[in-house]
Amino acid sequence: MESLIGLLVAAPLLGAAVLLCGGRRLDRAGHWLGTALAAVSFALGAVLFFDMLGRSGGERTLHQHLFSWIPVEGFQADVAFRLDQLSMTFVLLITGVGTLIHLYSVGYMEHDARRRRFFGYLNLFLAAMLLLVLADNYLLLYVGWEGVGLASFLLIGFWQHKPSAAAAAKKAFLVNRVGDAGLAIAIFLMFTTFGTFAFGEVLAAADGAGEGTLTAIGLMLLLAACGKSAQVPLQSWLGDAMEGPTPVSALIHAATMVTAGVYLITRSGAIYDAAPNAQTVVVIVGAVTLLFGAIVGCAKDDIKKALAASTMSQIGYMVLAAGLGPIGYAFAIMHLVTHGFFKAGLFLGAGSVMHGMNDEVNMRKYGGLRRHMPITFVTFGLGYLAIIGFPGLSGFFSKDLIIEAAFSAGGVRGWVLGGATLLGAALTAYYMTRVMLLTFFGEERWRHRPTATPAEPDVEPAAGRGAAAPGRASGQTAGQAAGAAAEPHPHESPRVMTLPMIVLAFGSVFAGGLFNWGEAFVHWLEPVTRFEHPHPPLPIPVITGATVAVMLLGVGLAWLQYGRRPVPVTAPRGSLLTRAARRDLFQDDFNHAAFVSGGQHLTRSLVYLDHTVVDGAVNGTAAAFGGLSGRLRKVQNGFARSYAVSMFGGAAVLVAATLLMRAV
């Protein structure tokens, strides 16, 4: 069985290698190969899962030691895998959702000339992500960590001819690199403290170390988590990352990669439990991001950006939960999984909508699409109900549990956190309802009003599809261009795209309930992430009631604002808060002011300095010597007599010398 673990990673890696090096001859079948390999690793994951179920809680953890990676004196870095319940959960999520999204992409990227490379990158991502969750030590985890960063870089910038895409990719990688530096430093600290960075030894010895060290490690790990999971203050890249193709947003920036931070914190639970200060910081970060994302999400008109903000906020929930310690880890992971389902579903839905709308992303130009793309509408709607925590659906269970855990953090802290999570729930309901209404209900704002373009004849759908195809093939957001020229003709996406959406919809409906069946999920994870029952200050039903209440409140508000009265196509100026939220609460302005401009000035001045001072000193010395020799050269005037003088003087000096020698 152990040997299968390696194959789990190897399969997509092989796919990536073949697809990327294979060349054009693979263009025809490449995408199917990629999908097949993803499916293979999912099958392997399933086999391992059932095998794991077959064994009792004690010996469920599997280890596979492949080879010693960097053997240096007093330093052991092995390529070794560790498959326990936690990583098993992730393996299933990654491979499962991954396979579905591969399938989806077959349709979505159909018209893209570079589809083969796209699938190569997707496989590369799967491999890296699996490496991340299967690693047995922090160094190998770091490899996967940067690996997914690379894949994300490649996929965000997949349409490289778009400067915005290229810039977004660079931004994502850089911000992540900051987090990676944190992870690296954490690893150094572990090495100097424990002399190793294998999970087993480190976590076992964690409580033995000084709290200061552990706090440092915890904060550094948190920095890494912030980078990868787009938590404040390293959140700014996620919004731009939506430049990538929608399947990428669904897989990497919703379901899997961005949750790696939660995995890291949960995995390092032992360290955080021994460092309460670090935990506090984690909780604060989670709470802040939760609200930050929610607020931003309320103002975005770009459907993908709105969903991205919601992702940020949902991960805030998870981080918060993970920061609560043993009472929260399991819930964090649970919410992570359910969120993986419904957020992926939502993104695929959004992709499907864009697919039908000439890649238009502005929700204000949607409206009333439920009649034109019913399947998308239903699946999207189910995902929507799940995320706002409609009773009975996945989101309800996972989120509700986190809220309870937040309340039971104890004392004022508990009340604050609980309040934050409740507020978050309300906001979630609000902005998701807004998305829903703007997209699928209301009047069809994408139709050209007679005033806008008088007496324009209808073009038949075929032409519309034809117009849509090159737009996406070349990847430009042809929405504006095409929208102005030819009126979009929304149509349902092909089967290959709707199928994954349906599957994910099922997940988002039933997963939560399934997990919560007799706390199955919690018990499943308990051996890895210890579990304590939360004891909220209020009775559970009250909290649940409150959750549902605030959810309904949010929905109601959104309906009042967007459901009842018509929505203007061009966004109104809006309140100060709205405008701030549209600008992502000035995150980029802050970064620019704080780092970018300063850095640019620094480099410019340094370049100047290097040229004038450092190099100037060198050239100055050279010039000085040149001048001196030029002066000396004048002595050699070419006149025999002046040479004779020097000879004569030399003779005199010699005589003097001899006399002196005789004297002494």
Place this chain on the structure above:
Amino acid sequence: MNPANYLYLAALLFTIGAFGVLIRRNAIVVFMCIELMLNAANLTLVAFSRMHGNLDGQIMAFFVMVVAAAEVVVGLAIIVMLYRSRHSASVDDASLMKL
């Protein structure tokens, strides 16, 4: 009388000759000054040979004279050529020792 006197005289003549070599521009005069220096040297040789009472000194002086004669012959020939080529016997005109 002290033999040193001859040596003092020789030193004086030698110095004067050297000075002349340095300040005169006419190649022929320069040559004369060189001859003067040689003669001063000869005087010392002779004085020493008398002082030590053997003939080697004089023989040295003799050789000096011979060599000086040869040198004068060649040197003057060169001067003549120089004069032919550049119509002047000034050593400063031949300032070609500079790159």
Place this chain on the structure above:
Amino acid sequence: MSGFPLLTATAVLPALGAVATAAVPAARRAAAKWLALAVSLGTLVLAGLVVARFDPGGARYQLTESYAWIADFGVRFELGVDGIGTALIALTALLVPFVIAAGWHDADPVPGERPAGRWRPTQGFFALILMVEAMVVVSFAATDVFVFYLFFEAMLIPMYFLIGGFGDRAHAAGEAEGAKQRSYAAVKFLLYNLAGGLIMLAAVIGLYVVTADQLGTGTFSLQRITEARAAGELTMAAGTERLLFLGFFLAFAVKAPLWPLHTWLPNAMGESTAPVAVLITAVVDKVGTFAMLRFCLGLFPEASAWATPVVVVLALVSIIYGALLAVGQRDIKRLVAYASISHFGFIVLGIFAMTSQGQSGATLYMVFHGISTAVLMLVAGFLISRRGSRLIADYGGVQKVAPVLAGTFLVGGLATLSLPGLAPFVSEFLVLVGTFSRYPAAGVVATAGIVLAALYVLLLYQRTMTGPVDKPEIERMPDLRRRELAVVAPLIALLIALGVFPKPLTDIVNPAVEHTLSDVRQTDPQPELPAVEAAE
């Protein structure tokens, strides 16, 4: 161990090859190229034999040879390699064939050009490259300080001509201006290194004097001196040792190059052709860092310990400073040069962290940085040869017209920013861990360097490769040709292979590093919880 002088052969073969190549008649240009390539491959085979013969568990110096040379000064032609030397000889022999293949057309006479004008003698170009290889091999293998010094300095001559004589075809500032810049760069390179070398010469003589009046007979033999020091026969006054150390260190710091002695590198790498630039940064400069490890630490342990704080600070400055300047460059080659300065900072940092991780890391770093820079620089060279400009601003959207070129360029860049899975990551991580375990603050600062590395690499990639294709020259740009791909692909494969499985190299290097550490009488700092070590 057979009596066959393998190391000498490894050095002599390229030397002879150089002479033979130079002797090829002017008309038979192709023959000269093939001859040079064949010789370099032969050298590679010999180097492979060296690696094969080297027994990591064996004596410190192996394959030793010793011939009487200048008896009066106790100079013997002594060769011998430890693990570090072996690794670096392998690197040299490995890279030179690629350099030759990459520079296949760099020295061809320009078709439209009058033959009387700046004609590039192809034979000379390849002969000089081989000559450099021979000298580098000797300096990696020399265990006699004098022999090392001799070749360390002699290397400058062929390098001078390679830099000054063969530049880019199309220079941004015009042909004449280009020639001027080239000669400036070459002279700067020569004077810089010569100055360092002369200081070192003084130190070498000083060392001889010290040994002479303490051991009776003066010697330059590294082994003899280290043994004598270990045995306590040879004791230097602190002042003397520090002066000698500085004399050696300055020369190596110039060669390395360490801030603030770095300014010759950007000129040299910017003006010379890409293969020569690779030769400079990937092969020749390594002699400097290698010599720090072998001579500075081996001969003057106390002084090294004394100088460590300053050197560490300088290394940190190099790392950050080099990276920041790389960010600010407008010229692709100069950018790579400043990136190299930053990387050399890492190497020096690793050496002077005085931990086994640090020094193993530094040694691996020398090898891996050689390969990764080779990839990046050679691809950059191919790019420049297509567009005829070194300015980043003249590019953009290359990825769309030449995807393979862009891909290889990206891989080179990722190796430069030491992405895990590629070889440089291993070495950089080792250096950082080694540094952090002794100087945590320094470790943190150096870690900031990896973020900056990402910045300059990605900026370069974004500006050159991505975006719309808005320049006609770029629309017509061909993708990598077969020869060029054949040059780059093996190196990339090597980067990946060593990144995943560096064990063969570490096995060779580790014992040597342990020896060096014992020379400087240093031991690794132990973790706070040794109990865990025991439990492990």
Place this chain on the structure above:
Amino acid sequence: MSGALTTTDAAAGLLAAATSTGEAVQFYALGAVAVAGALGTVALRRAVHSALCLAATMVVLAVFYLANGAYFLGVVQIVVYTGAVMMLFLFVLMLVGVSTADSLKETLKGQRWLAAACALGLGILLVGGIGQAALGTFTGMGAANAQYGGNVPGIAERLFTEYVVAFEVTGALLTIAAVGATLLTHRERIEKATSQREQAEERVRAGRHLPPLPAPGVYARHNAVDRPGLLPDGTPSELTVSDTLQRRGQVREVASKELAEVAATEKRTADYHGRGQEERP
């Protein structure tokens, strides 16, 4: 005969050995002359004068040689140096041009002061050195000269036994020097010498001064070659004076009053013949 010779030699030897007051007087008197000569050699503007001064110094030195018992050298000094060498100098001076007197104005900046400083320094050093040196008194040439019966036989004996090689070499040197000098100064005549006829034809072809040049000194008080003849309008013509004189700048000026007289005479003859002004050009 031989006895006389020996006695004279003995006496000479005695003279050489002893340092009488007479010699002292002679030394100081002639020494002054020698120094004066040397100074003259250096200081005088005309090369000829320098040569003469040098000759004087050399003669004095010859006397000193004799006084020091180096009879052979003394004679050789006079014959070779003051005779041959100085004549050679003067001869070359003639070739180069006696008149050329180089100005003693220094052209090289600071040359003179440097030279003076060096000379002074050296002189002081030499004098100091001699002063320091522990010099005995004269042994005298008596024994040495008497050994082979006289100074000349003594030198000859040494020259042809001990120093024979050196002697031969110097002989060779002299020969080579002679050959070299001739080679250097010899100038090969490239074109054949032009005969008188050719010169005449040349003159005709050139078309100037077909007749002989006009004679000088016409209208003069006294015939003189250094006085130019006057053209009809009374301007002096340089054709009439020989080239050499013109080069040396020894042409005598024709005074203006004489020119005036010529003009007056012409006027008078014109009036006498009654030719009016109008015919005058």
